[in-house]
Amino acid sequence: MRMDINCDMGESFGAFRMGNDYEILDYVTSINVACGFHAGDPMIMRQTVKRAIEKGVKIGAHPGYPDLQGFGRRNMDFTPEEIYNMIIYQVGALRGFVDVEKTELHHVKPHGALYNQSANDSAKAQAVIDAVYDLNPKLKLYCLAGSLIAKLAREKGLTVFEEAFSDRNYNEDGTLVSRSNEQALITNEDEMFEHVKGILLSNEVRTIQKKVIKINAQTLCIHGDGAHALQFARRISELDGFLFD
Known part of the structure; x- marks a missing residue:
């Protein structure tokens, strides 16, 4: 199969610098x-957009959630209306920079706790879907492979890229292992490479419960804030025969 490789970027803020984005x-x-x-600021947003254009990379x-201290990874209790409005607000801000640079926004991918909470909660999922659709029904939605939000988004008429993770472990129900669990992250390069090969070659992952489950994904994520992000990205590029055109 062919695979889009995505990375979370632009997560620096003010004088604080994170990741090896460029x-x-x-x-x-x-x-x-x-x-x-959860991260980023106007200077970082525009710089990231310009660099992505320079490299010919699609922009999403x-x-x-409004959670700078927790990097957007803490569960928060917002209503569907609040979630809808915060997505409109944030995507609208990035789209302004995209428009100024005369290019197009390709997709929307919720971050952190918002991503996980909306994956299988129908009310939160619908709020995300409606916001993306109302902004532009041609936008793609990146979301957890096998999740309820993927099903509902397709029913709404959005193009969905179901997502797998190169650097995260899975539970047997297909959800990501909580970051509070010491087994949440894959930090060993060889372990990551075998994990990714399973996704690309067999559409499967081995869970922390030692069970092999099927996973149908069209995009593979590398977390840009991960300690081994650049190292992992280089290693995954060795499988470039599987990259999405």
Whole structure:
């Protein structure tokens, strides 16, 4: 199968710098740009957009909860209306920079806790879907492979890229292992490579419960804030025969 390789980027903020964004752009086909709520700021957003254009990489918005201290990874209790409005606000901000640079926004991928909470909660999922659709029904939605939100988004008429993760472990129900669990992250390069090969070659992953489950994905994520992100991106590029055109 062919696979889009995406990476979360633009997550620096003010004087705080995170990740190896510019270097990783050589190894991915799409990026998810932080929109200021969980990370990022106007300077970083525009710089990231310009660099992605320079490298010919597709640009997506990465809206999250308003949680700078928790990097958007803490569960928060927002109503569907609040979720809808915060997505409109954040994607609209990034789209302004995209428009100024005379290019197009390719997709929207919720970040962190918003991504996980909306994956299988019908009310939160519908809020995300409606926001993306109302902004532009041609936008793609990146979401967890096998999730309820993927099903509902297709029913709405959105193009969905179901997502697998190169650097995260899975539970047997197809959800990601919580970051509070010491087994959540894959940090060993060889382990990551075998994990990714399973996704690409067999559409499957081995869960922390030692069960092999099927996973049907069209995009593979590398977390840009991960300690081994650039190293992992380079290694995954060795499988470039599987990259999405």
